[in-house]
Amino acid sequence: MTKGWQLTLVLILLGLFALFYQGLWGDPRHIPTVLIGTDAPMVEGPDVETGDMISLEQFKGKVVLLNFWASWCYECKVEHESVLQLHQLFKDDPNFVMLGVNYQDKLPDAQQYLKEYGTTFPHMRDxxxxxxxxxxxxxxxxxxxxxxEGKIRYKYVGPVTGHMYTTITQNIIAPLLKDQPINTKS
Amino acid sequence: MRMSIRFTLILLLILTSPWPLLAEVQDETALDIQVREIAKTLRCTVCQTENIWESGAPLAQQMRGVVRERLKLGHSPEDIQEYFLSRYGDYIMMEPPKHGVNWLIWVGPFILLLGGGLLLYKEVNGWVRGTPSPPAAAPPPLDEQARQRLERELES
Structure with missing residues (x-):
């Protein structure tokens, strides 16, 4: 076996080790989603504050930003100001809707959270x-x-702050509202 | 006397019969078994190394609920797995589907074993070849002059 072959073999083995390491210890949140370009599920749930039913169906034809959060989630508190700011930026556009989805939470905790941190858009309970x-x-x-069109165009796992705020507002929502192509690179 | 023997026998029969065991088996319905079998094939996205049957995470519990509901609606196990695949991708399956890059997961360990074994064989073979071999024939006997010199050196 020549040196070249030995080196190739070592590189292949190292590559496989790296793949297995990534598979075992990598964060699954960074796995690319299979949902991009698919129809957004038309979900519904009671409003956290009023209890009235909210359905995604009623916002068909608009650009919708869906934000999953929970009162026990630290990163949700981190992004809260940015999320409110994002709503402030687009709320006057009649083709834009923002919805919060309260995930695995107790209703009094969720209500207290919204009271404490404030909100300007509706939130449905999951x-x-x-x-x-x-x-x-x-x-x-x-x-x-x-x-x-009701298609999922972008998904981000983590707090929408800093450059992610810029990406979502400038590269995703603004072009969608103007019927322009989006840039998903952050 | 005959009555008391009969009573004792009945009592013994009751006490030795496997009632608790039977009760345990009857507790699990056909639906429970189906839920368990499907849940064991789906990965908990929170715990990663556990399936949703074994995981105690709330999301896993809710996923088990979804499996149960869909089975009640008449969905087949394949339909349910397809639904989870359509939401989370291949990652959700405890056993990765055999297609595309996933084949690496299936054949990777064998490649590692074969490649590693080959490298090890080559390395060990190189060491063995590098070791000096023992002399093939016995050394020639010492002549008288050399023997005397050696004896002198050993005595000094």
Whole structure:
């Protein structure tokens, strides 16, 4: 066996080791989602504050930002200000809707959270985890952008802050509202 | 006397019969068994190394609920697995589907074993070849002059 072959073999083995290491210890939240380009599940749930039913169906034809959160989630608190700011930025556009999805939470805790941190958009409760499973959610916070056709165009796992805020507002939502192509590279 | 023997026998029969065992088996319905079998094939996305049957995470519990509900609605196990695959991708399956890059997971360990074995064989073979071999024939006997010199050196 020549040196070249030996080196190739070692590189292949190292590559395989790296793959297995990534598979065993890598964060599944970084796995690319299979949902992009698919129809957004038309979910519904009671409003956290009023108890009235909210259905995604009623917002068909609009750009919808769906943000999964929970009162026990630290990263949700981190992104809360940015999320409110994002709503502030687009709330006057009649083709934009923002919805919070309260995930695995107790109603009094969720209500207290919204009272304490404030909110300017509605939030629906995910009563049995069905909404989260329909959207392939791993944990909170997770944010989805749905286009006017009802297709999932973007998903981000983690707090929408810093450059992610810029990506979602400038590269995703703004172009979608203008019927322009989006840039999913962050 | 005959009555008391009969009573004792009946009592013994009751005490030795496997009632608790039977009760345990009857507790699990056909639906429970189906839920368990499907849940064992799906990965808990929170715990990663556990399936949703074994995991105690709330999301896993809710996923088991979804499996149960869909079975009640008449969905087949394949339909249910397909639903989870459509939401989470191949990662959700405890046993990765055999297609595309997933084949690496199936054949990877064998490649590692064969490649590693080959490298080890080559390395060990190289060591064995590098070791000096023992002399083939016995050394020639010492002549008288050399023997005397050696004796002198050993005595000094």
């Amino acid at each position: 009563l049995h985890g069905q909404i989260a499973i329909d959207y392939g959610v791993y944990g909170v916070p997770e944010t989805f952008v749905i286009d006017q």
